Amino acid sequence: MKWRFPFTKIQTACAVLGIALYAVMKLVSAAGGQMVSEGGGLKRAGPGQGDTTYDILVSGLDQENGNRKIPVRIPVRERQYGNEEVKELFQRIQPELIKQMLGENETLEEVRENLNLKSSLGEYGLRISWESDNPQVIDSFGIIHNEEIPEEGKQVWLMARVTDGHYEDRYEFKVTVYPASLTQEEKLAANFLQWINQMDAKQLTEDRLLLPSVYEGNRLTYFQTEKADYRVLPVLGVLLAALLYVKEEFDKKSQAKIREQQLLFDYSEVVSKLVVYIGAGLTVRGAWERIAAGYKEAVKQGKRSVRPAYEEMVKTAGQIGSGQSEGRAYSEFGRRCGLQAYLKLSTLLEQSQKNGSRQLRQALELEMVSAFEQRKNLAKKLGEEAGTKLLLPLFMMLGVVMVMIVVPAFLAFY
Template sequence: MVRKSEKKWIFPFTRVQAVCAVSGFVFYIAMKLVFGSGGRELSEGAGLKRAGPGQGESTYDVLVSGLDKDNEDKRVPVKIPVRERKYSEEEARELFQKIQPELTEQMLGENESLEDVRGNLNLKGSLGEYGLRIIWESENPQVIDAFGIVHNEDIPEEGKSVWLRARVTDGSYERQFEFKVTVYPASLTREQRAADDFVRWIGQIDLKQQTEDRLSLPPVYMGERLTYFQPEETDYRILPVLGILLAALLPLKGEFDRKNQARVRERQLLFDYSEVVSKLVVYMGAGLTVRGAWERITAGYKDGVKQGKRSVRPAYEEMVKTAAQLGSGLSEGKAYSEFGRRCGVQVYIKLSALLEQSQKNGSRQLRPALELEMVSAFEQRKNLAKKLGEEAGTKLLLPLLMMLGVVMVMIVVPAFLSFY
């Protein structure tokens, strides 16, 4: 006989898993053989590659032998910083000639050309792909500022020319470009132009009434009578859509409520089953008949509900209906069968079948069968309680995750803000 302490646990290990594990070791040994345990040796003249212009400094981890005079073969780890590459004078000259058309095209923004500018320009502060910085200057910041914002509210119809200068540099070499920009008034529809004229006119009236508590709106403008309205603060057009949506979802809600009520009722029936069976066993063990035990249970339930000691339970309500049927002259077998059908749960159908069978074959074997059913019912109730506890724990996961998110925000946001 093998003792428990001598048992060996054998974990299943498939062929694919074995191949994966062995492959990992094979690749490890191969890399060690190729590159060695101390890393790949740099060939003479290979050097360390610089980052491109504008990409910043690079740092390399290198093992250097020969630094330790006592042990020349010892490899000392060193971090070597390598500055970014700079353009040569010829490269910078060619690059400045190349970027001028690109710079002209990108600064247009949504405008068609620099001879017809009606919207804001796109004046970038750098050309990242080339590692170049750009400093913009405007001859007339009141019309176009250094950020490319166009102020064309008071520009005449014939337009106004402004010179923009761009100083482009890579840190060592610099080139200046000049662009002539002609600014025109913004393209407005007839309605927008009329509104702008009206706003300017009413602005003059506002200056005259500045000492008054409120601005008196003029009733007439250019010979036309005016009527003023305040726009609706809330758009109510969504309400009909919501009404139709609710009407469509109402049947679904009713069906959901019915299913939820049926689920709650079934759960209550399962909870009460062990109690019903145990009471039948106790009363029948005291010498009462099945009908007498049934009527005693229903009477105790009705008294408890009347006195407020018990809540309404579906299993006992169905038993009360069955007791009323028995009182009205319905046969016991038929009444018990109807009880199981109304409950609609498998364990109650089984109980009603046992009671109905006892009416046909006698009640000699009924009490032992009910005792076995009682043991099974208590086991089912214990499993149901365990299941409900697990469901409650699962429902708590969402609040816990929300609290975790709040904690993460409280920790991460100050950490990010400390970098600025």
Template sequence: MKFDRLVEWIYRSRFYQTFFKDRGLLGEQLMLLHPGKKKEQLLEQYHCKKIREFLICCLVCLLLAVCGVVWGLYQRQQLEVSFVERPSYHQGDRQETLEAVRQDGTKETVSLQLSERVYTAAEAKERLKEAMDLLDKAFLGENSSPHRVDLPLVFETEPLEGVVVQWMTDQPDVLNSAGQIADSFAEEAGELVQVRAVIACQQEEAVYTREVMVYPLRKTDGEAFRRKTDHALEKADQESLQEEGFSLPEQIDGETVIFRKRTGKEFWFLSLLLFLAGILLYICRDERLTGETEKRRAQLLADYPGLVSKLTVLMRAGLTVQTAFGRIAMDYRRRKEQEGIYRYAYEELTLSYYEMVNGISEGRACEQYGKRCGLLPYMRLGGLLAQNSRKGNHKLLESLGQESREAFEEQKRRARKTGEEAGTRMLLPMVLMLVVTIVIILYPAFAAFQL
């Protein structure tokens, strides 16, 4: 892909190699985490991944910047005003702040008080007439005739800007001032209701009247279902007041119903979080690499006693260093395939075994093993094994046994120290819990004392 080629070109550029070239520590950390791979290959993959993430963030920012510039140009054109529209009648006065730019380029800030518009008497009457026509068209709503009204009427309170309407009926217990038919109204023969609306525009007023025949509210399918569902849920709630909860009905009026909790989908908030996460991913990648290196170090220390013990047992049985390494490596490989484990100490040991198979001497392979692990215990172990290979040290088994015992003792000390640190970290939460408990117990007593 062209994007990947761009990433590789940036990585190989003289500028990047000059200012962002690895100073040694990063490459060593990558080699520790990926045994057997070349340093140059690991560095290229790592830096290319960082460059790729950075470019994606830059492209997104560039897109946002372009949108901002376009919007700014649009706003600039919109902000250059030569005509100010005043508030309509009944909206109240409005104050605006303008910036006056003089010929020499200096800018002055001025305040403008805009009074609401005042219609002439003829304009007010014309708007009243238009409003009355609009009210008459929208009045019936979904009802087909004023002689049978069984659905809510439409009572608009501001059909036109500057025109206010106040509705009333002569039977509010049947039809209220919002155009809603009372749920309790059940007169099948219907009821004649007179509707009156006072329309006002400044000082001019007009009266709009209609007579309608109101019948009990016709339920739409959705409304009827909601009412039946509400009734069923209310009944189930009242019948189980003394229980911890109640089961929702599986059927409503013979229809199978599945209830679900509604959840909001704030996609815009999620998008913002993902964008910020992408930036943090680039910034924190080096810190994550350091954290992975620390985890590797802890894993190596944890595996050291067991590894030394295995080597001691195998070499006491008469196996050579290479054969013992091979036995442990094959056993680890089998466990890795079956259980999916990944242990750095055994990965490095497997690599050393293959080096011996390929012709590297046992002494050198053992020393390289200790250096690649990078910890003092492993370096000491590599030195012991290399010394045995070169000088035939007959005290190797005794030295390995001593090393195994010391390793287990060191592991116990680390476990004890870790437990003490965990206890210290738990001390503050426990103290806070104690304080909260004391406050909960003593507060009622102090409150009663003050009363």
């Protein structure tokens, strides 16, 4: 008795990936054990990074069974700066604070844009709180209010309190705020807007704001800006045309492939029907017309769907009925189908018209055996293709699962 492997490709892939996941987890676990035993301690997180908890197996706690491993969850607090270390750090970070807070400004002596007042220095684990002696000009978030600042500028003092949770230091920065830098166009718009605001205040009782027709001796004309940008529409049109062309080509190839599969599936059925009708005493033409008529009636009654092989047979029967020679009609049938199997069938039928149909039934019976074998192989091939298409989403899901398990395991030890 021949033994067959019981797993499909998908089942085999699941088993292999499960074994691989087990091996990775064992390596991670082994790496963690070496870190504790050889390092002699548990690594602390850096200052400001929070506490770390380790799940450790400890042997030797049980006096009766010294080899017994007892699970213990050990919390390890974050590292703290030493006295000398924090003093040196607070002296060193002042230039970094200035560089960070400048934002888009070049110096603190000329500030026209918002400052970048962060609440922490993450790489050092330090927290920062800001205070301003004039929040109407610069608030504690670094927002600049320079709409009414004079051209000579205005000075504001900012104070930063920096702490690591145990030590604290203070820094003071003198900032000179100037009006925002405006282009000539922006200055003209700002002056005009200021004048419009004055007119708006005078017309508050009216149902609409009447825009002036003359400003500083110049006649004004108003246009409403476009609310949408339509320049993208031509690009979208061209892109859509290209995508439609690609879709049409893809649909043509897909329809051609489906037609070929349907022709191959129906070939064994067509040959077997010809064998049955010719064996019953009908001529080749009679058998052909009987098959075509039966198909048309079944489609009319909705008992079966449209199939390309039978549609070509119906067309061939019509050609024969209109006076075309049987040999030529069968030959054209094979060319229209375009597959090797149908070309062979058309050749057999065409030769039977020339040499007689004495050996035709025997040849069709041999062809029928071959056709059923081809149909079985095609069904097997389509099944394998369907299974292969399922592998991609399967691998993606297993990859996500592996990342969800392995990454936290690695992070727990580092």
